[in-house]
Amino acid sequence: MDITRRKFIKSAAVNSAIATAVALFPGISFSAWTNKEGASGQILWEKTPCRFCGTGCGLLVGVSGDRAVAVKGDPNCSVNKGLCCVKGYHSIQALYGKDRLTKAMVRKNGKLVTVPVKEALDVIANKMQETIKKHGKDSVAMYGSGQWTIPDGYAASKLFKGCIGTNNVEANARLCMASAVVGFLTSFGKDEPMGCYDDIDHADVFITWGNNMAEMHPVLFSRMLARRKKRKDIRIIDLATRMTRSGQAADKAIIFNPQTDLAIANAICYEIVRNDRVNWDFVKKHCSFHKGKTGIGYGIEDHFKFKDKAQNSSFQEFKTFLKDYTPEKVAKISGVSAMDIKYLASVYGDPDKKVTSFWCMGMNQHTRGTWINNLVYNIHLLTGKISTPGNSPFSLTGQPSACGTVREVGTLTHKLPFGVVMKEKAREKAAKIWKVPVKNIDPKPSYHTVEMFRALDRGDIRFMWVQVTNPMVTIPNLKRYRDGAQKKDRFLVVSDVYPTPTTDVADVILPAAMWIEREGFYGNSERRTQHFEQILPAQGDSICDTWQIIEVARRMGFEKQFPWKQETYIKDIWNEYIQFHDYPAHRMAPYNLLKERSGVQWPFVNGKETKWRFNAKYDPACEQKGFDFYGKPDRKAWIWLRPYEPAAESPDREYPFWLNTGRVLEHWHTGSMTRRIPILHGSMPAAYVELNPDDAADLGIVNNSKVKITSRRGSIVMIASINGRGRPPRGMVFVPFFDEKYLINEVTLDAFCPMSKQPDYKKCAVKIERV
Amino acid sequence: MPVFSYLAHPVEGAKDKLMNEVKECDHCEVIPADNEDILIILTDTPDDDAEKKLWKKLTNLKSMRSLDMIFGHAGEDARKNIKKG
Ligand code: SF4
Numbered sequence: 104m105d106i107t108r109r110k111f112i113k114s115a116a117v118n119s120a121i122a123t124a125v126a127l128f129p130g131i132s133f134s135a136w137t138n139k140e141g142a143s144g145q146i147l148w149e150k151t152p153c154r155f156c157g158t159g160c161g162l163l164v165g166v167s168g169d170r171a172v173a174v175k176g177d178p179n180c181s182v183n184k185g186l187c188c189v190k191g192y193h194s195i196q197a198l199y200g201k202d203r204l205t206k207a208m209v210r211k212n213g214k215l216v217t218v219p220v221k222e223a224l225d226v227i228a229n230k231m232q233e234t235i236k237k238h239g240k241d242s243v244a245m246y247g248s249g250q251w252t253i254p255d256g257y258a259a260s261k262l263f264k265g266c267i268g269t270n271n272v273e274a275n276a277r278l279c280m281a282s283a284v285v286g287f288l289t290s291f292g293k294d295e296p297m298g299c300y301d302d303i304d305h306a307d308v309f310i311t312w313g314n315n316m317a318e319m320h321p322v323l324f325s326r327m328l329a330r331r332k333k334r335k336d337i338r339i340i341d342l343a344t345r346m347t348r349s350g351q352a353a354d355k356a357i358i359f360n361p362q363t364d365l366a367i368a369n370a371i372c373y374e375i376v377r378n379d380r381v382n383w384d385f386v387k388k389h390c391s392f393h394k395g396k397t398g399i400g401y402g403i404e405d406h407f408k409f410k411d412k413a414q415n416s417s418f419q420e421f422k423t424f425l426k427d428y429t430p431e432k433v434a435k436i437s438g439v440s441a442m443d444i445k446y447l448a449s450v451y452g453d454p455d456k457k458v459t460s461f462w463c464m465g466m467n468q469h470t471r472g473t474w475i476n477n478l479v480y481n482i483h484l485l486t487g488k489i490s491t492p493g494n495s496p497f498s499l500t501g502q503p504s505a506c507g508t509v510r511e512v513g514t515l516t517h518k519l520p521f522g523v524v525m526k527e528k529a530r531e532k533a534a535k536i537w538k539v540p541v542k543n544i545d546p547k548p549s550y551h552t553v554e555m556f557r558a559l560d561r562g563d564i565r566f567m568w569v570q571v572t573n574p575m576v577t578i579p580n581l582k583r584y585r586d587g588a589q590k591k592d593r594f595l596v597v598s599d600v601y602p603t604p605t606t607d608v609a610d611v612i613l614p615a616a617m618w619i620e621r622e623g624f625y626g627n628s629e630r631r632t633q634h635f636e637q638i639l640p641a642q643g644d645s646i647c648d649t650w651q652i653i654e655v656a657r658r659m660g661f662e663k664q665f666p667w668k669q670e671t672y673i674k675d676i677w678n679e680y681i682q683f684h685d686y687p688a689h690r691m692a693p694y695n696l697l698k699e700r701s702g703v704q705w706p707f708v709n710g711k712e713t714k715w716r717f718n719a720k721y722d723p724a725c726e727q728k729g730f731d732f733y734g735k736p737d738r739k740a741w742i743w744l745r746p747y748e749p750a751a752e753s754p755d756r757e758y759p760f761w762l763n764t765g766r767v768l769e770h771w772h773t774g775s776m777t778r779r780i781p782i783l784h785g786s787m788p789a790a791y792v793e794l795n796p797d798d799a800a801d802l803g804i805v806n807n808s809k810v811k812i813t814s815r816r817g818s819i820v821m822i823a824s825i826n827g828r829g830r831p832p833r834g835m836v837f838v839p840f841f842d843e844k845y846l847i848n849e850v851t852l853d854a855f856c857p858m859s860k861q862p863d864y865k866k867c868a869v870k871i872e873r874v
Numbered sequence: 875m876p877v878f879s880y881l882a883h884p885v886e887g888a889k890d891k892l893m894n895e896v897k898e899c900d901h902c903e904v905i906p907a908d909n910e911d912i913l914i915i916l917t918d919t920p921d922d923d924a925e926k927k928l929w930k931k932l933t934n935l936k937s938m939r940s941l942d943m944i945f946g947h948a949g950e951d952a953r954k955n956i957k958k959g
Contacts, residue, residue, distance in 0.1 A: 109875070112947045113916060116879035117905065119945035120914040124881055124907065132908045192945055782946035 111146055111165050115173035119192040122176060122185070125325075128332075150177055150701055152625045152633035153191045154618045155771045157249075157500030158182060158320050159627025160191050161701040164619060169640055171195035171619070180701035182300055182627065188321035190771060193780045197617070198639070200779030204600055204614040205643020215612065220644045223611050224651070227568070227596050228658035230610075234566040234594065235267065241549055244271035244564045248571035249279065249502030249509050251648065252623030253632075254676040255570065256508035258652040258665070260520065265537040266661045270516045270524055270549040271564065275572040276502060276509035277552040281861035282467040283498040284510055286476020289413075289858075290484075290741050292734025293688065294510050297716040298459070298495030299629040299704065303327055305493025306459040308338045308450050312364060312479060313465015313865075315829075317348035318768040320463070320499055328352065340450070342367070343465065344763060344865070345793075345831040357447075358832050361761050361866045363437035365471055366747035368478035369428035370437075371448045375485050376422055380452030385487030389730045391737055392416040394424075394744040401470050401751035401854040405557050409857035416744055424744045436747070438832075451482050457493030458483075463501060464765065468865050473858040474745035481742050489740070490718040490730060500628040502772075507626015507633075511689075512680070516555075517548035520683035524548060536682050538664055551860035553578070553853050560587025568596040570648050571615070575604040576773040576843055579862045580816050580853035598648055603775045604843050615648050616641035622673040623649075624697065630704045630713070634697035649676070688724035688733065750866040751854030754834060758814060758868035760798075761835040764851060765864070767828070770841035778841070790842035791824040794871070795833045799825045802873055809874040812836065814867055817849035820874055836871060840864075875918075876925045879945040880932075882913040888937035889913070895935050901928055915941070 117136060124131050148163040161180020165173035174192050178185040207223035208215040218226075234242050245259045251274065263272045287294045303309075303326045316324040331337040331354075341353035342364070350356035359367055375381060395411040402409070430441035430448075437444075451458055460483065466475045480489075480496050488494035500506050513520050520536075522529025525546055534541035550558050556578055558564040567588075578584045588595055589608050597609035600617045619638040626632050641647070646654075653672065656665040667675045674694050681691045684705070692703035692712075704712040708723035715721040717732050717740075725731035732740040754760055769787040770777040777783045792810050794802075804810055808823045821838070831837050838847045852867040882904075884892040889911050896904045896915055901924065905914040915932065919925040933941055 109877070109918075112877045113918060116877050116945040116947070117914060117916055120879040120881055120916075123942075123944050124910070124912060124914065127881075128907070128910045128912065131910045131912070133905050133914065134908050136905045136914070189944070196947075782943070785946070786943065 111167070111173040115165070115175065115192065118175050119187070122187055125186065146172065149619070149636060149638045151619050151635035151638065152503060152627065152702065153187070154194050154197065154776070155190045155503065156320060157502050157505055157628045158322050159503060159625065159629070159631055159633060159702065160187055160322050161633070162187065162191055162194065164195060164638060166638055171198060171639060177701050182631065182702065183322045186322050186325060189769060189783065190777060193783055196780040197776035198620070200601060202602060203642055204602065204606070204612060205645055206614060207644060208612040210610045215609070220613070220646060223613055224654045224658060226611055228655045230594050231566055231655070232659060238565050240267055240269045241271060242564055243267065243269060243566040244273070244550070244555055244568070246552070246555065246567055246569045246572065246574060247272070247274040247514055249274060249276035249500070249505030250571045251504060251508045251514070252625060253504065253507050253512055253680065254623060254649040254673050255652070256512040256514040257520065257676055257680050258649045258656070259570070260512060260514050261537050261664060262652055262656045262661065264519065264524070264544055265533060265539045266543065266656065266659070266664055268543045268545055270545050270547065271555065272514050273516055273550070273552045273555050274509045274514045275552070275574070275577065276505040277515060277860060278468070278577060278862060279464060279501040280467060280505045280510065281515070281859035282469060282472025282476055282856050285473040285859040286480070286498070289473060289743065290477050290480040291717070291732055293716070295506055295630050296495070296497050296628065297490045298497055299714045300326070301714055302459045302493055302495040302497065303330060305457055306330070306495070307336065307456045307493065308340065308458045310340045310342060310447070310450070310458060310460045311349060312342050312460060312462040313344060314461050314463045314499065315343070315347040315349045315765070316461060317352055319501070319766060321768060323499070324349065338450070340447070345829055345835060345837055347829045357439055357443050360436065360438045361763070361835070362469070362471070362750040363433070363747065364466065364475050365478060365745065366428055366433045367437050367439060367444060368475065368482060369425055369747065370430050370433040370444045371451060371482050372485055373425040373428045374430060374445055374448030375452045375482070376425060378448070378452060380448070381485050382454070382487030385730070386418070386485060389732060389739055390484050390742050391739040392418055392421050392744070393741050394420070397746055398748070399857045402553070402857055402860065403751060403852070403854050405561070407857070411858055421742065421744055427746070451486055451488070458488050459493060459495040459497055461497050461499055463499040465865060467861055468863050470751050470854050470856050470863045471745070471748055472856040472861050474743070477743040477745050480740070484740050484742050490715050492715065503627065504625035506628060506630065507624060511626055511684070516551055519544070520680060532683065536679060553855055553860065553862055556584040556587065559593060560584060560590070562590070562592070565592060566594045568598070569605060570598040573599070573603045573605045573773040573775055575608060576840065576846060577848060578853070579848050579851040579864060581846055581848040582817055598651055599775070600645070601775045601779060603773065604846070613651050614643060614645035615651070616645045620645070621647035624677065627702070631702040632691060632697060632705060633702040636698070649673070751863065752852050752867045754868045758870045759834065760869050760871050762812065762814065762850060762867050762869040763831065763835055763837045763865050764840050764847055765837065767839045767841060770839070772841065773843060774841035789822065790839050790845045790847070791822045791827070793824050793827060793829050793831055793837040795831050795835065796825050798833055798871070799823065802871060804873050811872045811874050812838070812850055812869050813872070814850045814852070814869045816852065819845055819847060819850055821845050836869065875920060876922060877947045878917045878925065878943060880915045880917070881942045881944055882915050883939045884911055884913070884937050885939045892935065892937040895937055896932065899928060899931055
């Protein structure tokens with residue numbers, strides 16, 4: 104190995120250890136370590152956001168020649184202030200797995216064969232045109248990702264919605280963030296958090312709702328621990344359905360029965376009202392009360408349709424509604440003691456404490472995901488703890504650009520980069536910027552993600568192009584959809600960086616340039632847009648996902664809409680895209696500034712970033728003094744009356760356990776990248792099923808026993824883990840989904856929140872047997 | 875040519891002893907924390923075998939309470955079969 108490279112790897116190794124130690128022991132110092140890196144001048148350090156989670160840490164990647172050789176946290180990035188987690192430190196190794204896809208492939212006579220990229224692009228364009236001719240424009244679809252860069256999603260939306268004229272554009276962020284989006288829209292009329300990560304530096308109490316931040320957002324969790332280390336009165340309360348590393352590190356861990364977070368949130372409001380802890384000044388000026396439909400279903404059947412209808416309500420009606428949620432009543436269904444519920448209410452209701460609530464998949468992957476988002480906002484609104492430093496209801500994102508690409512560009516069936524397809528003004532604006540006739544843009548949304556895969560199975564969709572995601576591991580009730588994708592007369596194009604179960608069933612594979620092998624932008628959880636340069640050459644024949652779409656669009660006759668040159672297309676797309684957001688509530692930073700800085704938060708107005716929205720002190724879009732919830736026509740935040748309703752499927756005599764699924768620290772989603780990083784793979788080589796020790800004893804299961812998990816949809820055999828990293832309560836098992844050897848989604852249920860259409864991966868009924 | 879870094883936690887009161895013991899091992903550098911009972915150990919071994927032997931030696935040191943691996947550059951050979959089938 105080259106000596107300089109080796110020296111830098113050693114330097115990266117020590118820096119990683121120091122960062123981890125700092126996370127564990129804030130204030131720790133290592134004066135014996137004198138970092139001599141950079142002295143040789145042979146390593147160039149380039150900034151980029153991390154490839155993995157939605158925290159959006161800034162990294163500095165050390166490049167020697169054509170190769171990335173080291174990573175350190177970017178001290179100029181306010182997200183992580185030089186810190187990283189284990190995935191970030193090892194991220195560059197994901198570029199160099201031995202089986203990187205570097206050649207295009209086309210299935211011929213049933214076998215995938217290597218072809219020139221040009222030929223593959225011709226096949227895609229021809230097949231799409233042929234399918235549209237035969238089956239109509241709604242027979243073709245694009246399924247993308249919260250790991251798409253902003254230009255990828257923008258180009259996809261323009262091609263499918265603007266040029267082809269179908270709203271068949273979805274992204275895997277539907278599976279992780281849709282409930283957060285609809286929660287924001289219904290409560291505030293504007294998507295994305297009002298606060299930012301600086302809230303961590305101001306809050307007195309952190310309450311995490313079904314959110315294992317220690318593993319999923321480790322750098323933010325470290326920031327919380329560092330704050331607690333500095334001030335003895337800081338508290339972390341973990342409200343969850345299983346004991347995790349987050350619960351272990353918290354000051355108080357409260358375990359509740361799945362789905363009953365709805366009842367707990369209402370009980371907290373009940374107590375706040377009962378004890379007159381309502382911030383009346385805030386509520387009277389800035390809140391209005393509303394109710395919607397109830398008994399809204401679960402979307403298990405094909406063609407399921409639901410539309411909520413908001414009705415005005417009042418504080419009095421809200422107070423009466425809350426009577427069903429006394430702490431004593433809720434204790435019975437939630438398993439949380441009335442005392443703990445009262446404690447939570449006292450924390451939220453204490454006017455002298457700043458409270459930040461964090462959540463992510465636990466609340467979003469929920470058949471009442473929109474409702475639980477609304478209900479946690481209710482708590483913050485009743486107490487006026489919102490839009491000020493440290494007072495923040497904060498919905499975290501899972502993916503690096505779920506916000507930037509999916510939510511802001513609008514790569515969901517009903518969305519456009521500005522507004523929704525149903526609104527004429529939004530269609531007109533898009534048509535003008537995209538230079539397409541306005542009639543091209545269909546005013547009716549088509550299929551959300553689960554329904555899109557159902558349509559592929561039924562044959563309503565015949566052609567699907569998948570970029571930067573791995574649905575043949577992640578779609579719930581997977582077997583139906585994998586069989587559907589392989590039916591005769593279905594055509595699947597997959598753009599990816601490694602072979603996956605999704606490329607296994609593809610008809611065309613396009614090798615994609617990965618992350619810093621191309622230029623792009625991500626947008627993280629706190630409205631921060633992050634630019635990255637192409638730092639490394641693309642490997643083999645791989646090309647950037649955006650350029651793949653441009654090439655296909657041109658082949659289909661849309662040269663006018665996709666006129667850009669290869670040298671400048673990312674900048675040109677950015678300049679076109681930001682026209683959609685050229686108003687104070689969402690103005691984005693210019694290209695040159697994004698190139699310079701380690702991320703810029705929008706709204707970016709008059710050269711200033713916005714840290715807290717809806718508060719005139721910080722937000723340039725406010726038109727009145729104090730708070731201004733300008734997203735809603737009444738300029739108020741909406742408090743919703745939303746009841747507790749049970750899960751789509753609950754344990755019964757035949758299937759007596761809850762199945763909960765999720766992620767682990769070491770692996771990114773389906774593991775297609777992180778399982779190719781030796782050290783991450785080595786420390787978490789295979790998935791497992793976590794059981795409660797008492798359940799395991801009852802069933803005669805010991806650590807490493809083989810266990811069969813069966814639901815009404817499928818079964819899987821895997822290894823038991825007892826008293827391992829996590830500990831579920833009695834009656835629940837937990838399985839991580841990173842391992843393609845164990846397709847747990849063959850067992851899960853494709854029920855979703857009728858409002859957000861986001862599936863619930865956290866709750867279905869299974870039985871457990873020792874094998 | 876693997877490079878690894880670890881956080882080493884000494885048994886109570888044995889931080890200096892652990893540091894001296896680690897210093898005596900080949901292919902090791904040790905960086906003590908100034909204000910906590912913790913050490914960073916950096917290993918730079920010629921091959922996987924030497925790395926494994928060193929790891930065993932480190933974990934068997936009497937003054938070592940626990941050793942957490944933080945970073946590893948193991949070389950391409952360490953890649954295991956991770957695909958289905
Ligand atoms: S916390 Fe997330 S963004 Fe930060 S380094 Fe880890 S994986 Fe990357």
